[in-house]
Amino acid sequence: MTPIVEVAGVTVRFGGLVALSDVSFAVRPGEIIGLIGPNGAGKTTLFSALVGLNRPDAGAIALDGQRIDGLRPHRIARLGMTKTFQNTALFPAMTLLDNVVTAAAVRLPLGAARALARDCLEKVGLGAAADTDIDDLTFPQKALGEVARSLATAPKVLLLDEVMAALTPNEMDAVVATLRELRDREGITLVIVEHHMRAIMRISERILALNFGQLIASGTPAEVSRDPQVVTAYLGQPDASHA
Amino acid sequence: MMRSLLIIAAVACVALLLGAVLQPRGYAVRVVCLILLAASLGQCWNIVGGLANQVSLGHAAFFGIGAYTSTMLQIKFGLSPWAGLPIGMLFAALVSVLLSIPTMRLKGPYFSLATLAFGEACRIVATAATGLTGGPQGVSVPFAGNSWLLLQFRGAGAYVPVFVGLFVVVCVAFTLLANGRLGYMLRAIRENEDAAEVTGINTLGVRLAGGAISAALTAATGTMFAQFTFFIDPDIVFSATSISIRAALIAILGGVGTLAGPIVGALVIVPLEELLSAYLSNKAAGIAPLIFGLILIGIVVWRPSGLVSLVTQRRGRT
């Protein structure tokens, strides 16, 4: 099967700092991938590069066989890949519903956009909060609101940046179930960044591990959690510093 | 949406009524006309300043382009202002698109600075290009008697329906933009540009469209202004304070980003301006702008969401 996302040799620098160095991997359609790595490993930077928010200094990115690196984010979103923001970036002066409507209205007339937006909110279990102001939402609600807004763009690939942070274990299970359903029912490919190991290991079919901007491991959850480099990266043993 | 259209209709009806009952060559009806022009100007600014949060301090550029295009076409080629009007609008829209090449990505005060400099640059060009504009001494719109075709009348009364028309067009454009798809996108861009892009909004394109619409309507207001005053010069129509900053002041005083804002702003500013210039200006030049400056400071410090927020306490976050 041809990969839906293909990343080849992507490097991103911020001034002198190499945030991503020569990262390559491929994602198959309908896969659920977990992306892990300690703080500052480059996970968010990788997502930003994928959706076009920052331009890679080297390397190539393809979506569905088409080169997308260098395209502006809205083009990439319309081609079917979008992301949520780690610390949530809902539009604060709008209601939750209007946030989602905005994303839907890019492709649809307003009436249809409203209907789709309600639908997306239902899918993530926020139907009842539709008319709430953003400031009055809890953090987990905001994160799910971001998922709903992304869904309204009709993505093929959805990149989720820590949408399960600050959840109780029970809530986390519910979100995991929701995400699985999205993949099963609508065939949306998911790449999920999460620090909570139990959740990420449960939901992912494959794990990618980043450390200091480099891809250090890739494989099934069981394989990756046994990988010595990953273990070192997380436990922070002295000899990890040369990585 | 319905409510907005009702507000526009109500204001239009009151203005038409005043136009019908007031002495057509009197002073009161002249003030009505000035209020309509000011409200239109403020509303044009509100499209970019309020909806997209791009604080332009250079709208005089488009106002002046509108005023000069129709006036010079009439003087040089005898073209009716009705034909000059769309030409000026098109020209202004084009200029706004060109201007946005360097200013598009500028944020906050940098955008304001660049537009301020651009407005001033236009004033200098208009002053220096004597062949094109008549230079610093200005030009008069030739008066050939009352004529709908030439859009010119003796006395202010006959202008009321024309300016009501302009006002309605500008306000309806604002309402459609604010409540339509483009309005959602403009607000999204205002709130968070990266998030807007990632949800599929072409932020540059949407801004370009909003800016061009605002510029074209500002040019239309400029044409109307020239037809009303019969005289323009670069310092009047390209003025940074009395056009660019005033346009923003009108919207901000009433309430940025709201339909009612510029209407309320114009209803306060224009009578105040007239009162001050009637009673004070011979004694003390500068007092009227001084008071506007003080109002501007007062509004920003004590009522950042404008007078409208006195009524609608809940909404209107900027």
Next chain:
Amino acid sequence: MIAVLQALADGLMIGGVYGVIAVGLSLVFGVLGIVNFAQAEFMMLGMYVAWFAWRYLGLDPLVGAALSFVAVFCLGALVQRLLIQRIMKAPPVAQIFLTVGLLIVLENSALLLFGPEFRTVKTAYQTRALMIGPIFVSVSYLSAFVAAVIVSGGLWLVLTRTWIGRAIRATAQNPMAATLFGVDTRWIYAVAFGLGTGLSALGGGIVLSYSSVSPTSGSQYVVLMFTVVVLGGLGSVMGALVGGVIVGMIQSLSTLVMPIQLQNLALFTIFIALLAFRPQGLLGSPSR
């Protein structure tokens, strides 16, 4: 060729003065993060103070400029405490319009108080010039330039060698950390705003020694000031001084090839282009 040398020499000297005017604007931005549209009006006030000091106290404007500094420093600090402080955390729209409002108020207060006429000073050296090789050096320009150099040196000493200067720089870099080291940042903001506006006023006094003042003097200098600061990198003190010299030279070279009315047009065009393509300034390195 001599004309070019002459223009470069004039540009260098005027540009040094521009640097002093603009360094205040840069300082205000660097420390408070506020783009002060009214900065040039404080300069205009400084010109008036120097003029009155010349007229009634018989002080040379280069000396009177010290009074301009003191008077406008106090006014600036007061304005910061009463007004600017309230919008330090407000959205850009509020910051823009507060300072635009200040601009209008100051300009028209001057019009109301002093009338519209242009005022000039007379000094003994005004019409003198030295010949250095083939170049004329106007004594006014030269003394203004020397004053500008002395002021820049003084500013450098204050910022690097005094407690208050270090506190200002610390606040500019990181207000939170500065607070931890016992700096009362609210007080520093007032001092920095006073210092910034005072420096522009001082520059205004120097400018008066070879020029004239009227209520619109601020409007004449506002874009020039911003061009200098953007050229040197907003917030950079050194950049503003260097930017001033560059703008002075560009301006005086442009008189060789351009009619006088279009000179400002060149400036505006450079300004917009700079904002668009090199917002970090010619000297700054791209960050972020």
